Amino acid sequence: MGSTRVQLALTAGVIAAAICASAAWGASLRVLIQHTPNETRTNRTARTINDIVIHDTEGAFLGSVRHLENARVDGSAHFVVSRTGQIVQLVPVTDVAWHSGNAYWNLHSIGIEHVGFVSHNIYTDAEYRASAELVAYLAHRWSIPIDRKHIIGHDEVPDPNHPGEYGGVDHHTDPGPYWDWTYYMKLIRYYAAHPVLPNFVKRMAISRTSAALPSHPVTRTVVVTSTQVTTSRLPPARSTVAPGATVHGDALWWSGVDYAHRWSKHIYKVDFSVDGKVLYTDHTWPYDFNQTRGWNSSTVPNGSHMLTVIEYGTRGYRVRKQIPIRVENPPMRVEVTGAVSGAAVAGDVTLNVHTNQAATRVVLYADGRAVSRDSSAPYTVHWNTASATEGPHTLVVYARGLHGHRAALDLPLVVANSPSFPQALRRNWVTQDVTADADR
Numbered sequence: 001m002g003s004t005r006v007q008l009a010l011t012a013g014v015i016a017a018a019i020c021a022s023a024a025w026g027a028s029l030r031v032l033i034q035h036t037p038n039e040t041r042t043n044r045t046a047r048t049i050n051d052i053v054i055h056d057t058e059g060a061f062l063g064s065v066r067h068l069e070n071a072r073v074d075g076s077a078h079f080v081v082s083r084t085g086q087i088v089q090l091v092p093v094t095d096v097a098w099h100s101g102n103a104y105w106n107l108h109s110i111g112i113e114h115v116g117f118v119s120h121n122i123y124t125d126a127e128y129r130a131s132a133e134l135v136a137y138l139a140h141r142w143s144i145p146i147d148r149k150h151i152i153g154h155d156e157v158p159d160p161n162h163p164g165e166y167g168g169v170d171h172h173t174d175p176g177p178y179w180d181w182t183y184y185m186k187l188i189r190y191y192a193a194h195p196v197l198p199n200f201v202k203r204m205a206i207s208r209t210s211a212a213l214p215s216h217p218v219t220r221t222v223v224v225t226s227t228q229v230t231t232s233r234l235p236p237a238r239s240t241v242a243p244g245a246t247v248h249g250d251a252l253w254w255s256g257v258d259y260a261h262r263w264s265k266h267i268y269k270v271d272f273s274v275d276g277k278v279l280y281t282d283h284t285w286p287y288d289f290n291q292t293r294g295w296n297s298s299t300v301p302n303g304s305h306m307l308t309v310i311e312y313g314t315r316g317y318r319v320r321k322q323i324p325i326r327v328e329n330p331p332m333r334v335e336v337t338g339a340v341s342g343a344a345v346a347g348d349v350t351l352n353v354h355t356n357q358a359a360t361r362v363v364l365y366a367d368g369r370a371v372s373r374d375s376s377a378p379y380t381v382h383w384n385t386a387s388a389t390e391g392p393h394t395l396v397v398y399a400r401g402l403h404g405h406r407a408a409l410d411l412p413l414v415v416a417n418s419p420s421f422p423q424a425l426r427r428n429w430v431t432q433d434v435t436a437d438a439d440r
Contacts, residue, residue, distance in 0.1 A: 029133045029199065030198075030199050030201055030204055031079070031087045031134070031198045031200050032086070032089065033201065033202055036068050036070075036076045038068065038075060039076055039096060039097055040096035041096075043094055044107075045094075048107070050150065051108060051109040051144065052139070053100050053110070053111050053112070053152060053153070054131075054151070054152065054153050054174075055077060055111060055154045055172075056116040056117060056118060056176060056179070057113050057116065057258075058118070058285075059258035059259060059260060060115065061080065061083070061086070062206060064080055064259070068080070068090055075099065076090055076091055077099045077112060078110050078111050079110075079111075079113065080113040080114075081115065081127055081130055081131045083122065084124070084127075085127055087131075093138070093141075097110075097111045100154065101169040101170050101172065102157050102160045105157050110142075110144075112131060114179075115127065116178075116179075117286070118175070118177075118286055119286070119288050120178070120240065121178040123175075123178060128180070132184060133196040133198075135151065135188050135191075136191035136192040136196070137198055139151075139192065140195060146188055147185075151185070151188070153174065154167060154168065154174045155172060239252070239297070240252045240254075241253035241323060242323070243324060243325075246328050247327055247328075248297060248328055248329050249297060249298070250293060250296055251297050252292070253288065253295045253307070254286065254287070254289075255288065255309050257270060257285065258286075259286075262286075262287075265317050266317070267287070267311050267312065267317075268283065268312060269282065269287075270287040272289045272307070272309060273310070274300060274306075275306055280295075297327045298329050299403045300327055301404060302327050302328055303326065304324065304325075305325055305326070306325075307323040307325055308320060308322050308323065309323065330356065332407040333356045334353060334354070334397055334398075334407045335353070335354040335355075335409075336354075336397055336409060337351070338351040339411065343413055343414070344414045344416040345414070345416070347386065347417070348385070349382065349413070351364065351380070354378075355399050355401065357402070358401060359402075361374075362381060362397065362399050363398045364381035365397075365398060366394075371383050371384075381397070383395065385415045385417060388417075393414070393415055394411075396408055396409070
């Protein structure tokens with residue numbers, strides 16, 4: 001636990017806040033007081049605390065708290081929020097936590113960690129609400145404006161050494177694209193109008209909820225006076241690389257290297273390979289394949305594949321982790337305009353070919369012989385029927401896509417070049433004489 005000075009400071013802060021709070025303060029928010037040596041002891045006031053920085057842990061709740069309590073770790077935060085909405089305070093707000101990768105921002109901000117991953121969509125409603133209650137209180141207590149200029153993500157902290165770059169000195173990208181800022185700020189404004197007073201405690205049962213991906217989308221509800229406004233916070237579903245997973249499209253692929261493992265093994269790069277071929281190397285933690293863009297699974301055929309993550313650390317540390325997955329992308333399809341199946345054609349036939357994937361080549365075969373090809377979109381192929389015999393013929397439109405994807409479309413046509421009623425059509429067309437009725 002913290003020192004006597006820390007506990008007295010916290011107690012004084014709570015008493016002062018309670019005295020200043022109006023009768024509108026609602027039910028208490030429990031905050032467990034813990035301690036980390038990774039801090040700079042100061043005497044900050046509302047004049048020097050200007051901002052709040054939002055982070056993610058890249059790991060589970062208890063593991064992240066214990067990691068930040070480790071004296072050998074060059075990092076800390078004022079608060080850590082779990083997926084169940086529990087909160088631990090590691091550094092008094094009046095002291096400086098080492099959280100942003102920018103000394104100036106450390107001096108003038110409050111750092112709040114949230115259990116989650118940049119590449120995974122696992123933030124919960126309980127986590128958002130507990131954090132919003134805390135931030136609304138902190139903004140009131142330390143006179144911090146509730147706007148996106150003063151409540152920012154770690155990815156928005158300036159790099160102190162390279163103007164125009166962000167994420168602190170290490171270019172962090174948390175809390176990531178799945179952190180719903182619109183919903184979060186709406187909650188903070190609500191709790192600013194309906195404040196909740198934190199209750200700092202020395203003991204609290206900690207839920208051991210894991211940081212696994214949720215099995216279903218989550219709908220967010222914000223209470224505004226007597227009306228409930230429901231907003232979906234989730235982007236379109238994306239597949240995620242995991243052992244035994246079935247993926248499609250651009251799949252998110254995280255190395256699995258959390259902050260604690262990165263520090264303990266001094267991981268400096270990770271290779272990502274597919275079926276034994278290295279496709280991407282990431283030198284920046286948290287080590288994702290192509291960051292939030294993910295791995296394009298359409299670059300391989302549908303079916304089973306072996307993905308591999310190779311971690312490199314100091315002192316010869318090297319670990320290979322295999323991830324068997326299955327790829328299921330929509331097959332390549334071909335559509336044709338300019339003729340319909342079984343149609344009678346004459347002279348030059350022009351077909352416009354449309355594919356649902358990029359094609360490197362489109363070829364038109366007439367009775368098994370290639371008669372036209374096109375290698376650039378929009379694809380157009382031709383067939384001159386002048387030298388073809390009267391009657392039925394079989395055309396095949398063949399498309400070859402990137403990465404070995406292929407598709408073919410059969411198109412039976414009837415050549416009818418004769419100026420009179422073509423002999424080729426007599427067996428397929430029904431004719432009928434119509435005589436006008438003079439009485440009508």
